[in-house]
Amino acid sequence: MNFTLPGFVIGGYVSGWVGGMVVVEAIRVLYRYPKDHILLKLTVAAIILLSIFHTVSFIGITYYYAVENFGHSQEQDVAIPEFGLHVMLSRVIIAISQLFFTYRLYIFSNKNLPITFLSTLLAFYHLGLSVVVAIKFIETRRYSELSILVVLYLLYSAAIACDMVITFALYLFLKSQKTQFTKTRSIINRIIVLSFQTSLFTTTLAVVSIVILGHVGLGVLYALTLPAVQMYLLSVAVTLNSRQGFAKALATSSDKTLTSSNDRLARNIFAGTQMSGVGVRIDRVVYTDVEASTPIPYPKFSKVRPHITPSTEKITTTVGITQDEIETCYPPFPAANPHPPHWI
Secondary structure, eight states: OOTHHHHHHHHHHHHHHHHHHHHHHHHHHHHTTTTOOOOHHHHHHHHHHHHHHHHHHHHHHIIIIIIIIITOOHHTBBBOHHHHHHHHHHHHHHHHHHHHHHHHHHHHTOOOOHHHHHHHHHHHHHHHHHHHHHHHHOOOGGGGGOHHHHHHHHHHHHHHHHHHHHHHHHHHHHHTTTTHHHHHHHHHHHHHHHHHHHHHHHHHHHHHHHHHHHHHHHHHHHHHHHHHHHHHHHHHHHHHHHHHHHHHHHHHHTTHHHHHHHHHHHHHTTTOOOOOOOOOOOOOOOOSSOOOOOOOOSOOOSSSSSSOOOOOOOOOOOOOOGGGGBBBSSSOOTTTTTTTOOOO
16 A cells, blocks of 8 residues: 555545536536426535545545554555445446436437447446445455456446447437538537547546556556546536536527528618619529628629519618619610510
8 A cells, every 4th residue: 555545645636626626517507507407406416425525535545544554554555445435436426427428318319229228238337347346445455465457457448438439429419410500510519529528538547547557556546547536527517517508509599590590681682772663583592501691792683573664773782882883783674675584
């Protein structure tokens, strides 16, 4: 434990710092969404309690080895049950976070059962391995006698596999939902970026841990894995807190519907125009995007109705055209012109 304790303390300090961020984010969720369902509020409360309890249990273990048994090398090698329970708590937190994102994947994938079942199976497999690791820690008498290398390989592999399945499955499902509308694409891209951000750090730490496993002491392993536990909780809290940003984006998008955009465009084109003697028929409207571009200075119309009295009426726009730049809608036809109206 002499070589394990420094890494455990460093990892615990970083974990406590990240845990403070978890509590702040969780409180912001409760403050921003007071009308959430009671189950969601209980979930946020559980996030706060798990984060605090994880930090408190670390402090208790550190106090026992670093203060009560300071300078007693033989005592620092003695395994205590609290350490095994702390390991168990850490992996339970990770499994709960993975199940949360599995449910999120289930919603975004239109209730795709095969991929949801695979992700759930990996999460419970990881949870079962964590129970085995905790039992190994509790049953051992001394850390020097602890032999759990194979189980740890399986444990970290299960965590990595579950994270990757959730992240890439969510990415593929969201990518398939992209449309030609700018706002919709923007919101989907933000969800994809958030998903990668919340899983990138935890997956990276797990990959590094499994690479160095067996080559370095357990202290380095604790320094990496303890902050990762709080990062899982932080990713859940940030995901719940991001709903307000998506709601604002959706509200902005709903104010720019196809109908309202084209109505405004039509008003801009025909505002201040005397339409007497001019007949205009629009044969087809092409919807390009939610956000209509600025009307061009010289609008052209698709077709002019036949047998209308020739007129020199002019159409003005509201895009800053001066009187000298105004173009006549169509030139007057000769009275005896036998040909039908042509395309402008």
